[in-house]
Amino acid sequence: MNQPTASQQPSLKKTLISLLVLLVLTGVVVYIFKDHWDEISAALAALTPAQVVLVLLLGLTYPLLEGVASWLIVRSRIPGFALRQGFDNAFMGTFGNVVCLGAGAVPMQTYYLYRCGLPLGPGVGLMTLQYVFHKTAVLVFATVMLLFQHSWFSANTSGVLSYLPAAYLVVAAVIVGLVLLCVSPLVQQLARWLLGLLPKTEKWQARRSSWQEQLDTLSSESRHLLADKSRCAKIFGVQVFKLFLLFTLPWFCIQFMGLDCGLTFWQVQLLTSLMLFLSNALPNVAGMGSIETSFLLVFGSFMERGEVMSTLMLYRIASYYFVFAVSALGSAVAQRRVEKE
Numbered sequence: 001m002n003q004p005t006a007s008q009q010p011s012l013k014k015t016l017i018s019l020l021v022l023l024v025l026t027g028v029v030v031y032i033f034k035d036h037w038d039e040i041s042a043a044l045a046a047l048t049p050a051q052v053v054l055v056l057l058l059g060l061t062y063p064l065l066e067g068v069a070s071w072l073i074v075r076s077r078i079p080g081f082a083l084r085q086g087f088d089n090a091f092m093g094t095f096g097n098v099v100c101l102g103a104g105a106v107p108m109q110t111y112y113l114y115r116c117g118l119p120l121g122p123g124v125g126l127m128t129l130q131y132v133f134h135k136t137a138v139l140v141f142a143t144v145m146l147l148f149q150h151s152w153f154s155a156n157t158s159g160v161l162s163y164l165p166a167a168y169l170v171v172a173a174v175i176v177g178l179v180l181l182c183v184s185p186l187v188q189q190l191a192r193w194l195l196g197l198l199p200k201t202e203k204w205q206a207r208r209s210s211w212q213e214q215l216d217t218l219s220s221e222s223r224h225l226l227a228d229k230s231r232c233a234k235i236f237g238v239q240v241f242k243l244f245l246l247f248t249l250p251w252f253c254i255q256f257m258g259l260d261c262g263l264t265f266w267q268v269q270l271l272t273s274l275m276l277f278l279s280n281a282l283p284n285v286a287g288m289g290s291i292e293t294s295f296l297l298v299f300g301s302f303m304e305r306g307e308v309m310s311t312l313m314l315y316r317i318a319s320y321y322f323v324f325a326v327s328a329l330g331s332a333v334a335q336r337r338v339e340k341e
Contacts, residue, residue: 040309040310040313055253062242064087073129088330092334092335094323124217135175139168171280182222243276250272251268254268261304291320
């Protein structure tokens with residue numbers, strides 16, 4: 001496989017364009033919220049400095065626990081891979097996902113892991129498997145929450161439930177497809193057969209060769225990792241805990257802003273898990289759009305419009321904008337470290 005180069009990192013021009021797109025999207029969100037801006041401002045003004053710090057730190061647990069998951073996964077191939085490097089890898093992925101408009105996480109993480117001593121192919125394979133663990137945790141968490149609180153949810157909403165079957169099928173299909181591609185010889189053989197149907201031109205044959213090599217590497221890495229049941233259990237546990245803390249964030253937002261919506265802690269856990277679940281079936285640009293839409297859709301059935309917009313605003317500040325800012329700094333530090341090493 002070709003050696004990754006610095007060109008795989010986003011250029012300054014591409015980064016600036018991505019930041020401009022992010023700014024425009026933020027402006028669109030602010031414009032949509034304009035009719036409730038007085039309510040949102042009042043709710044945000046009610047926060048104390050300590051509450052703001054707590055909310056921001058809670059949002060930051062997401063990339064940090066992603067780093068722990070990366071640490072556990074990569075150590076299956078590099079026993080000396082440090083926890084600090086796992087954090088660096090997570091920041092690289094978060095930053096790359098935004099500046100490359102949703103397509104840069106794996107390339108930037110793979111580049112970083114290569115500089116840490118992991119060949120390009122296994123790096124792509126392991127990061128794909130981390131994605132599979134994450135999606136599996138999202139599916140399991142939302143399903144368990146819905147099973148335990150289905151009666152309450154069904155009795156208090158109507159429109160949202162109609163979206164669940166389609167979203168469930170989309171997420172489940174992605175997860176099952178990726179898992180089968182990793183572990184099933186039959187599915188791998190089918191994938192190779194489909195690759196063989198590509199046009200016989202030089203361009204397409206080069207692509208087929210590259211995809212074939214990636215498929216073989218993914219198959220090899222998945223068998224190696226999945227054979228270590230204890231490690232897999234730890235990775236899945238970290239992913240579930242990561243989601244639990246993320247789903248706790250809206251509850252703290254509601255409590256700190258003094259919004260009297262009547263939702264309990266576990267009800268917010270259910271609604272936030274369904275929100276993230278539904279967002280997987282919606283298009284997004286640089287991580288924006290799908291979350292906002294699904295949040296308003298799910299929580300809008302249980303909160304006043306001004307309340308749900310206030311909660312969404314604080315939630316996204318903590319889980320998206322603050323995390324992106326920290327990841328930008330963390331990514332820069334990580335690149336300097338690997339360049340010096």
